[in-house]
Amino acid sequence: MQVLHFSExxxxxxxxxxxxxxxxxxxxxxxxxxxxxxxxxxxPLWLGTVHDRKIRCPWHENAVSVQSLQRKGLPMVNNRGVVxxxxxxxxxxxxxxxxxxxxxxxxQKENPCI
Amino acid sequence: MLSTILExxxxxxxxxxxxxxxxxxxxxxxxxxxxxxPFRRQLANESFTGIDFDTPLTLxxxxxxxxxxxNRVLLSVYERDFVMLPRDSVSNVQDDMHSFYSPQLRILxxxxxxxxxxxxxxxxxxxxxxxxxxxxxxxTAYFEDFRDQLAADxxxxxxxxxCGASDPEIAARTYFVQLAGDFLMExxxxxxxxxxxxxxxxxxxxxxxxxxxxxxxxxxxxxKLFEDVLESHGMDPVPHTYWxxxxxxxxxxxxxxxxxxxxxxxxxxxxxGILQVETSFQVTCKQMATMARTVFGKHTExxxxxxxxxxxGHHSRMVMDKLVIPAIQRHGEVALHGxxxxxxxxxxxxxxxxDNLMRQLGWIDALGREVALSPRGEQRGVLTLxxxxxxxxxxxxxxxxxxxxxxxxxxxxxxxxxxxLEPGRAVSIPFGVLYGLEAVDDSSVRLYDVEAx
Numbered sequence: 001m002q003v004l005h006f007s008e009x010x011x012x013x014x015x016x017x018x019x020x021x022x023x024x025x026x027x028x029x030x031x032x033x034x035x036x037x038x039x040x041x042x043x044p045l046w047l048g049t050v051h052d053r054k055i056r057c058p059w060h061e062n063a064v065s066v067q068s069l070q071r072k073g074l075p076m077v078n079n080r081g082v083v084x085x086x087x088x089x090x091x092x093x094x095x096x097x098x099x100x101x102x103x104x105x106x107x108q109k110e111n112p113c114i
Numbered sequence: 115m116l117s118t119i120l121e122x123x124x125x126x127x128x129x130x131x132x133x134x135x136x137x138x139x140x141x142x143x144x145x146x147x148x149x150x151x152p153f154r155r156q157l158a159n160e161s162f163t164g165i166d167f168d169t170p171l172t173l174x175x176x177x178x179x180x181x182x183x184x185n186r187v188l189l190s191v192y193e194r195d196f197v198m199l200p201r202d203s204v205s206n207v208q209d210d211m212h213s214f215y216s217p218q219l220r221i222l223x224x225x226x227x228x229x230x231x232x233x234x235x236x237x238x239x240x241x242x243x244x245x246x247x248x249x250x251x252x253x254t255a256y257f258e259d260f261r262d263q264l265a266a267d268x269x270x271x272x273x274x275x276x277c278g279a280s281d282p283e284i285a286a287r288t289y290f291v292q293l294a295g296d297f298l299m300e301x302x303x304x305x306x307x308x309x310x311x312x313x314x315x316x317x318x319x320x321x322x323x324x325x326x327x328x329x330x331x332x333x334x335x336x337x338k339l340f341e342d343v344l345e346s347h348g349m350d351p352v353p354h355t356y357w358x359x360x361x362x363x364x365x366x367x368x369x370x371x372x373x374x375x376x377x378x379x380x381x382x383x384x385x386x387g388i389l390q391v392e393t394s395f396q397v398t399c400k401q402m403a404t405m406a407r408t409v410f411g412k413h414t415e416x417x418x419x420x421x422x423x424x425x426x427g428h429h430s431r432m433v434m435d436k437l438v439i440p441a442i443q444r445h446g447e448v449a450l451h452g453x454x455x456x457x458x459x460x461x462x463x464x465x466x467x468x469d470n471l472m473r474q475l476g477w478i479d480a481l482g483r484e485v486a487l488s489p490r491g492e493q494r495g496v497l498t499l500x501x502x503x504x505x506x507x508x509x510x511x512x513x514x515x516x517x518x519x520x521x522x523x524x525x526x527x528x529x530x531x532x533x534x535l536e537p538g539r540a541v542s543i544p545f546g547v548l549y550g551l552e553a554v555d556d557s558s559v560r561l562y563d564v565e566a567x
Contacts, residue, residue: 073245074246076246078245079461
């Protein structure tokens with residue numbers, strides 16, 4: 001277990017040896033660190049598309065509910081844009097990822113259908 | 115009917131506020147400092163016109179004059195729960211005491227309390243968001259990381275600013291004044307949580323309170339130790355002699371802990387807050403002691419700070435092991451969420467306090483140095499003061515320039531700093547700093563906005 005601190009402007013992705021997590025902000029401006037690997041075969045959910053509060057994985061087009069991902073989100077606190085997160089495993093790396101169109105990952109808040 | 119009483123309009127709340135601040139105990143006296151009278155304190159000031167209760171303040175607005183007045187009123191509402199007596203016979207201030215504890219102010223205070231808390235603390239609550247699946251193990255990792263990384267950088271910056279000031283003694287005294295509002299009442303807010311019946315947690319909290327109160331041995335009571343600090347520097351140890359100098363940030367810090375202790379639905383938030391404070395205080399008090407010795411010499415009175423360096427190591431452990439973890443184990447997610455919220459909110463409030471203080475100290479320091487005056491823009495107003503009249507204290511709504519047009523005035527800026535300004539003299543008054551004026555002669559003062567860059 002590791003404690004990470006980062007600005008939400010500097011990173012939106014945590015890669016750990018126990019899985020990947022994507023920083024996702026909902027319509028109420030609450031940030032979550034959602035599991036970024038599809039529960040089906042581990043596809044990259046951050047490259048998926050969102051519809052009706054579900055993320056469609058680009059690999060097999062399974063729809064994963066955002067609510068179920070939120071329940072498995074990493075414990076985190078966002079204090080004025082600075083995130084403190086408790087990551088599993090022994091190694092964790094902060095990254096910035098982009099969505100399928102090169103912009104924000106599919107799960108970011110500007111996507112109006114979430 | 116009840117909803118009309120419990121949720122009055124902003125207009126009604128301002129009427130109630132005007133009634134609350136009206137008694138003579140809440141008016142400014144003939145001099146800045148009250149002597150041996152903890153009840154008398156100025157609440158509203160000349161620039162105050164009312165509060166927009168429908169629009170809570172943002173973090174950036176917490177230095178405004180509306181914030182200052184709202185915080186003064188709210189602290190007075192809270193302090194009616196506390197027993198305060200003057201050092202000399204109460205017969206000298208009996209009318210003030212009865213007025214302070216009157217049923218009228220009690221009712222008005224209760225009606226104003228929640229709206230004022232919403233007005234002031236919504237921004238703190240909104241600054242913190244918690245998500246994900248927390249449990250005892252993740253909270254323990256979070257706390258241990260905080261404790262192990264703790265450097266109290268912002269407090270260290272404040273201490274460095276004091277030590278490096280053009281007049282470090284004035285800066286240090288001004289700092290002690292900001293501490294006095296809270297430290298002279300130390301543990302009063304938290305003792306609201308030791309009554310009731312909530313199992314073993316209650317007895318564990320009581321142990322912390324016992325330490326705060328010095329085991330009934332008055333010279334070791336923490337508030338008495340701080341009185342000794344003040345007296346060692348020739349300062350008055352009676353609460354709230356220096357009320358006009360309390361910055362909005364210092365009042366805010368004090369009020370926050372009262373808010374989370376007075377409303378028992380925030381009990382777990384309080385546990386988070388006290389865990390953060392007890393953990394941080396052992397570091398910040400060490401910094402304070404070092405600052406005091408640097409400014410006043412190695413033999414200066416620092417027992418207050420040394421006591422906390424020692425006992426708060428215990429308190430941090432006691433609160434974590436005997437209060438926080440058992441609360442999480444027994445009360446689950448509700449407790450954990452509240453504790454985290456309180457821990458993080460208390461960090462926000464500490465930053466508000468430090469930022470406000472650094473701004474005030476920076477300004478005081480600039481007054482003592484030759485600093486280029488900001489170019490003045492539009493004239494905002496003219497104050498005409500009779501000889502001996504006081505104005506303020508208040509905080510400036512914008513970066514301003516104050517110019518004495520006629521007569522001499524004394525500018526109150528910090529403890530021990532009353533700068534006499536001759537006609538023609540101008541000084542910068544930045545946004546959010548606390549200042550007051552005393553007319554030495556019949557005087558006229560012009561206020562200008564700083565010219566936009």
